Amino acid sequence: MSIVTKTLFLLFPIVLFACSGSNQESEPGHGSPVFHWFEYEGNDTVFNTHQPEDHQFINPIIAGFYPDPSVIRHGEDYYMVHSSFAVYPGIPLFHSRDLVNWTQIGHVLDRPSQLELEGLEMSHGIFAPTINYHDGLFYVLSTNVYGRGNFLVTSPDPSVPGSWSEPVWLDDVQGIDPSIFFDDDGTIYIINNGPPEGEPLYEGHRALWIQEYDPVTQTTGPDQVIVDGGVDITQEPIWIEAPHLKKIDGRYLLIAAEGGTGPDHSQVVFEAEHPLGPYVPYENNPILTQRHLNPDRPFPVANTGHADMVQTQNGEWWSVFLGVRPYKEGYFNTGRETFMLPVHWTEDGWPVILEGDEAVPYVVDRPDLPQQDPPAIPTTGNFTLKDTFEEEELAVYWSFIRTPREQWYRLEDGNLIIEPRPVRLGDGGNPSFIGRRQQHATSSASVAVTYTPASTSDKAGLVAFQRDNFYYFLGLVLDETSGRVHIQLEMEAGELTNGVPEVLTSKPLEAAPDTPVFFKIQAREDQYDFYYSVNEGEWILLYENADGTVLSTERAGGFIGSFFGMYASTADK
Numbered sequence: 136m137s138i139v140t141k142t143l144f145l146l147f148p149i150v151l152f153a154c155s156g157s158n159q160e161s162e163p164g165h166g167s168p169v170f171h172w173f174e175y176e177g178n179d180t181v182f183n184t185h186q187p188e189d190h191q192f193i194n195p196i197i198a199g200f201y202p203d204p205s206v207i208r209h210g211e212d213y214y215m216v217h218s219s220f221a222v223y224p225g226i227p228l229f230h231s232r233d234l235v236n237w238t239q240i241g242h243v244l245d246r247p248s249q250l251e252l253e254g255l256e257m258s259h260g261i262f263a264p265t266i267n268y269h270d271g272l273f274y275v276l277s278t279n280v281y282g283r284g285n286f287l288v289t290s291p292d293p294s295v296p297g298s299w300s301e302p303v304w305l306d307d308v309q310g311i312d313p314s315i316f317f318d319d320d321g322t323i324y325i326i327n328n329g330p331p332e333g334e335p336l337y338e339g340h341r342a343l344w345i346q347e348y349d350p351v352t353q354t355t356g357p358d359q360v361i362v363d364g365g366v367d368i369t370q371e372p373i374w375i376e377a378p379h380l381k382k383i384d385g386r387y388l389l390i391a392a393e394g395g396t397g398p399d400h401s402q403v404v405f406e407a408e409h410p411l412g413p414y415v416p417y418e419n420n421p422i423l424t425q426r427h428l429n430p431d432r433p434f435p436v437a438n439t440g441h442a443d444m445v446q447t448q449n450g451e452w453w454s455v456f457l458g459v460r461p462y463k464e465g466y467f468n469t470g471r472e473t474f475m476l477p478v479h480w481t482e483d484g485w486p487v488i489l490e491g492d493e494a495v496p497y498v499v500d501r502p503d504l505p506q507q508d509p510p511a512i513p514t515t516g517n518f519t520l521k522d523t524f525e526e527e528e529l530a531v532y533w534s535f536i537r538t539p540r541e542q543w544y545r546l547e548d549g550n551l552i553i554e555p556r557p558v559r560l561g562d563g564g565n566p567s568f569i570g571r572r573q574q575h576a577t578s579s580a581s582v583a584v585t586y587t588p589a590s591t592s593d594k595a596g597l598v599a600f601q602r603d604n605f606y607y608f609l610g611l612v613l614d615e616t617s618g619r620v621h622i623q624l625e626m627e628a629g630e631l632t633n634g635v636p637e638v639l640t641s642k643p644l645e646a647a648p649d650t651p652v653f654f655k656i657q658a659r660e661d662q663y664d665f666y667y668s669v670n671e672g673e674w675i676l677l678y679e680n681a682d683g684t685v686l687s688t689e690r691a692g693g694f695i696g697s698f699f700g701m702y703a704s705t706a707d708k
Contacts, residue, residue: 168586168595168611168703170551171651174521175699177575181434181460182517185497192235192475194436194497195458198515199574200470200696201227203377204455205265205314206445209273213445214266214293215455216243216275217473220695221260223535223565225250226275228293229514234445234453234475234502238510239531241296243275243288249302252537254563255281257602258693263377263441265314269323275299276313276325285313285327307355308346315348316380316410323348324410325355326389328376332360339373340364343391345380345411359411365393366403366416375403377441380410384484389414390422392440396471396694399426400440402456404486423456423488425495430464436474436495437461444478444486449503452478454488458495459688462576462660466687468601469573470696475499517575524551529569534698536600537565544569555593555705561603561627561634570600570700573658573686580699581655583671587648588613588620592706597654599663600698604629605691607681608636608702609654609665611644620644622652622667624678628685640678645669656699658683 177198187193197204203218211232219225225244229237243264244250252260264277276287286302293299305313310329317323324345331342346358365372377392389405401424405414425439442456457471474495478486489495512520512532522530524546543554544567551569558566571580586595588611596610608625622644625636646652646669653668661683666674684690686697 166589167552167554168584168701170524170553170701171549171583171585172521172523173551173571173701174519174581175571175574175578176519176580177578178517179460179575179577181497182515184434187498190501191498192501193516194474194476194495194499195460195472195515196235196455196475197229197237197473198469199472199572200698201473201572202457202471202694203263203441204457204473205263205379205443206455207266207268207273208445208447209268211448214273215473216264216266218263218277218694219244219261220693221252221255221257221537222695223247223250223252223538225261226264226277230294231507233504233507234447236507236509237514239512239514240294241531243290243293243299245297245299247538247540249288249299250538251279251282255537256563256693257536257695263312265312265379265443267315267317269317274315276305276315278311278313280311284308285311287313287315303353305348305355307358309358310341310344312377314377314379316382318410319382322410323350324380326361326378326380328374328378329358331363336364336368337371337373339395340371341373341375343375343378343389361389361407361412361414362391362405366405366420373399379443381444386484388486390442390444390486392442393421394424394426394440396441396457397438398430398465400424400438400457401426402440402442402488406485417485419485419487419490422486422490423454425458428492428494430461432494434497435461436497438471439474439495442488447502447504451502452480452486453502454478454486456488460576465689466661466684467576467689468658468683468686468697469576470688471694477502515574523549525549532571533569534571534700535565536560536568536570539565543567551701553595553701553703555595555703557704557706559704560598560600560606560608560702561636563603566702567704568598568600568700568702570598570698573599573697573699575658576660577658578699579655579657581653581666582701583651583653584611584701585649585651586611586703590705590707591615593704594623595703596701597656598698598700598702599656599658599686600700601686601688601691602693602695604632604634605685607656607663607665607685609656609667609677610702611652612641614641614643617643622677624665624681626681626685628682629691639681642677661687
């Protein structure tokens with residue numbers, strides 16, 4: 136697929152927060168850094184190698200850290216949601232009419248009152264949302280892990296920003312991954328992952344539970360286990376989770392993930408004659424996994440599972456699910472991504488996504504739906520995007536670390552001004568950071584910034600971020616010894632740096648005051664290069680072959696992918 140170049144404009148505004156913030160006014164670059172533009176470029180070999188024809192599409196359909204997809208059709212419209220963990224706004228929301236071209240129309244949790252993330256690690260927070268529709272309302276259920284727990288929100292129209300309700304807390308629903316099912320007789324059920332009855336028999340022993348839900352009283356009935364352990368408890372399956380219950384041709388089909396979200400991840404299916412069971416597993420489970428394939432195969436897709444299914448208005452069934460694209464065995468920086476494949480049905484009526492030694496294909500024939508134009512903001516393939524901050528609100532894909540409770544940035548005259556605050560990236564709070572997901576293993580982010588640090592505690596620049604203590608910072612600081620502004624590269628790498636950023640290199644800035652400085656971070660799978668310039672386009676290599684695995688899930692742990700972002704901090708209040 137050829138590189139598509141577009142300029143970002145706000146298509147769908149998001150309501151970020153409404154609160155009084157700093158009224159600090161300053162000359163450009165003094166006190167608060169002024170970011171003039173931000174450019175992202177992705178250029179993965181796999182997308183140059185696999186080029187779909189007009190009747191085909193490319194996997195993943197949503198590249199980068201957009202895991203745990205759940206999809207629903209309403210008429211001719213399709214909506215999809217994803218986990219967001221401790222990133223704000225929460226639960227990215229996409230819309231499509233052909234299941235291939237997806238446009239992000241906002242977030243489900245787009246107000247601070249909906250999303251309490253204070254004190255949470257980056258891989259805590261919002262897990263595995265599910266979306267459904269019934270009787271004029273869209274429902275999203277999810278879990279704030281290490282927060283209050285399970286909740287649901289509703290909206291009469293997901294296309295309207297800010298239309299989702301405040302959370303209704305499901306305090307009697309244990310565990311994680313709640314979903315909702317509306318039966319034909321009017322009974323509503325909530326299904327979720329939870330601990331088994333009694334003591335767990337082994338590490339990772341979980342169960343799927345079900346209980347009735349009354350939307351009027353917002354109460355749940357007695358819960359009961361419908362799947363204990365997984366397909367075959369004698370094999371000690373781990374982490375049965377992400378249940379979706381569907382009624383198809385009079386049968387109740389329960390699909391769920393099994394095996395954990397790592398290399399053994401899979402998707403399994405059960406059937407019953409009643410929502411409360413008993414549930415019988417498909418004899419040829421799993422219906423999707425890649426765990427038995429050679430990890431050294433070209434362009435592997437691994438860790439597949441956590442699927443949902445949707446039927447089109449033309450009768451086809453399709454599945455969306457998460458997977459990863461490792462650049463070497465076990466290592467990926469782009470997080471868990473969203474893939475799509477058709478669902479095939481056996482003669483006995485069981486849904487199957489992949490069988491035997493089938494690998495997840497990158498190029499797939501399109502659904503039988505009218506083809507849309509590609510979205511203005513691409514979600515997959517190779518592309519270049521440049522945001523010149525010309526709009527009144529930030530573009531919908533920008534993200535924050537945890538929930539902002541004060542207004543510390545502003546858009547002004549085609550610039551993004553970020554107020555430095557005494558919150559570091561490693562502090563576990565809400566730093567002055569605005570970032571976008573790294574969607575390609577081979578990619579770059581670059582910025583133009585005007586800034587003069589006033590003290591040795593001030594800094595501003597460009598960051599490659601994975602979690603609080605795994606990141607690279609490239610930017611401007613005031614050198615304590617010389618009193619001059621320096622270009623500095625810092626790294627935090629967990630126990631290796633033990634909470635104190637390591638300065639990898641630092642050199643004096645040779646530029647006139649109040650002129651823009653340009654920074655670029657180039658990702659090359661497991662190696663990252665860092666550049667700067669004082670004349671736009673004339674890049675100077677500052678540091679080469681930094682360890683990119685610092686930003687991988689395998690190294691940093693957790694469930695999220697990496698971000699490129701703009702950042703500022705100070706010790707002065």
